[in-house]
Amino acid sequence: MDGNLSFLKMQLDVMRHLVGWVSLAVCMYGLNADLIPYLQPPEEEIPLQNCTFPFIYNGVIYHGCISVHSDFDWCSLDYYFQGRWRYCKAFDPPMCTFPFQFGKKSINECIKEGYIMDRSWCSLTENYNKDRKWKQCSPHK
CATH class of the missing domain: 2.10.10.10 (Fibronectin, type II, collagen-binding)
Structure with missing residues (x-):
């Protein structure tokens, strides 16, 4: 089964390269330019x-x-x-949620308290105590 999958992946790679070469030939030799959209996958x-x-x-x-x-x-x-x-x-990226509950405090901005790396962080939910979802704040305000 793995051999078949590898063979299919190899065929797909060959076809991708072929599409590139055909597109180049169309451009260089003035072949029917209407074919180009059909040779390239949609964006x-x-x-x-x-x-x-x-x-x-x-x-x-x-x-x-x-x-x-x-x-x-x-x-x-x-x-x-x-x-x-x-x-x-x-x-x-997810956004900070303000205010959020941390310990017994209501926090309205990024804080360093509780983060051993001395960097600021914020909660992604209203209650960090319960959800424990957070992200590091940007050092640039």
């Missing part, structure tokens, strides 16, 4: 809608992009996943 269109954080997928709450059932990070566009999603981009 992915990413919806402009923002990711929703947190979101629930298969009964689990996620506070950031995930790679569950995917080779690439993705996010839900709805609080309860309803099939609407998109791949994540660099500007999609």
